[in-house]
Amino acid sequence: MTDVASLLPLLAVALPALAIPLIYASGSRPNLREAWTALAGIGTLAVVALMVSSTETHVTALGSFVGFELTLRADAAGLLFALLASTLWLATSLYSVGYVRGLEESHQTRYFAAFAASIAATMGVALAGDLLTLFVCYELLTLATYPLVAHTGTPEARRAGRRYLGYTLGGGVLAFGGILLVQALANTLTFAPGGIDALGVADPTLARATFGLFVLGFGVKAAVVPLHAWLPAAMVAPTPVSGLLHAVAVVKSGAFAVTRAVLYVVGPETAADLGVALPLAVAAAATMVLAGVVGLRQDNLKRGLAYSTISQLSYIVLGVALLTPIAAFGAFLHVVAHAFMKITLFFVAGLLYVETGEKYVSDLAGVGRRFPAAMTAFAVAAAGLVGFPLVAGFVSKFHLVLGAAVSPHPVFVAAFLVAGVLKLLYFWPVIYVAFYGGRDESIRHPFAPAHHDDRGAVPDEAHANVPTAVDGGRPPAHASQSRAARQFGLEASPALLVPVLFTVGMAVLLGVVPTVAPFWGLAETAVAEVFA
């Protein structure tokens, strides 16, 4: 692949950014406003698809900043992430419309504008050709996401927003230190597949410090324990935000930045020589297991999913830290696989919240009968996360385990397997209760302590919203069912249901024929570049 100067990478970043003023300008006309989001989404996806199908690597020079040439370079790893983010943005946009209108959220204009800004920044992170561009976009992503985390403005949301800013900007400062060291040691900030050579011959102590700063700094967004506490707190955000940003865009930016730092800045060989990858691998393995255990105790569905995300992100980090080509390939695939599966789970969680107002696992007894399609999608995606074959999660996990087995530390195979079992223990009760549980039997979450009813509603009245086991047939139409759902005679509003079916369909497709989507080829190219 040869480099070619082109405006396409810039366009991929600029299209979502251009949507921001248009969204604000049409704030009083919701349909026009959402049309801008949709247009920008389709345009961005088209631009990225064009770059994927091209045989050349597209590069945009962005001009000089603090004495460096900022560049966007659409290499294989970047395109993999960009394609993923733009595909899911489109699905999430449709879902967002159903969600915020179903719940009649306030500040919808700000919501959609911040969403577009977040995607623009994510595109920048994905397509950045050097550390400085990556860092600029990484920090802007933090700012753009803040209004979404604190969206509802409740004390809890504001606390979560503060914690989010503190953690991520603090991490940003550490990464900034790492970038300074790279500049001082190597006098370049451009990514090089397989690592910047000058770092391999630099003072080992300083090179280790560089690696440590990157891992700690970017590890915040990748939610590696003990830097993860912001993520469960950020679940107060509206569900599409949790779905796209806290399962895909933001956290994957962290994991992606760690990948860039390990494979494209320090390089696998240098990292192995310095002996710095092993501590990272241990931290990631510990995260996988610990987050899995803590997740078992969560009765709040979204918080449980957040701990699952923390655990899954460390699959990716561990895959990278193992420094074997197969594990790295598995890590790239898992970026994609986890995204499609986890966003499905969040979409379903949000759908249930819009249609029933429930957000605790133990209050969702019997919902499987009222929402057969959505809960089946949930079950399939959950099975994929556990690692069942024929869903995307199996393919990536297979390569991760294989990569761990051929690495110098085959003990990490056990970490993947234990984490998988913990996933099974977490998801099984959720699905069992949803399909077989009934309110009468007073089924409680088997592991989690009972939650406090924080809605201030009379419990009995609230519980009457969920059909119980004795209903048997169609649940009674009640007030909490959304207008759109009744209008179309579906189990849920089509704007909510269609994205769920799309993402779960993709997860299954990638599990049955993994090579069908461009992700496989892009991951292969990226790994070949790095381990050439």
Place this chain on the structure above:
Amino acid sequence: VSQFGLFGVGLALATPLAVTGALVTLVGHAVAKGGLFVAVGHLARDYGATTVADLARLAGRAPLPAAVLAVLGSSLVGIPPTVGFVGKWYLALGAVEAGAWTVASVVVLSTLLSLAYVGRLVERLYLAAPGGSTTPAAATDGGSTAPRPAVAVVLAVAAVLVVALGLASTALADWFAPVVEGWL
């Protein structure tokens, strides 16, 4: 005030990079703080908001000052691509290349302290609980009070400047180069 400490640090290191950083910090700080004072003054005069608590949800009625506050604030915190980041970059790079590790880490961490203050301000402006502990201070003036044209222009210029100076940082540093050489 802490920003002037950074200026002193840059001069003390006396390397071209660090002195450039000191000058950029000085300029950036002048623009950002100046703009912030104008914005806060405007909010105090026309909305009667003199304490942080009074700012609750003013963003809805005073969108321009609120947005400008947010932009200038992110420069003080040192978020790229604002000029605040540029000053920090040159200063810290100068310190790292001079091997002054303590100075470098102080520079890198320093602006994060501004976050505690700026974050509180912005959160208050945009997200304070509706019907919270404070009553909107501007209940008296009833109608909308768009800033007077002069104030609006100053605010907009300040906000555009911190971003533009940041984006044009290479040119800015080149422009300072003769001064820096003269001093050393």
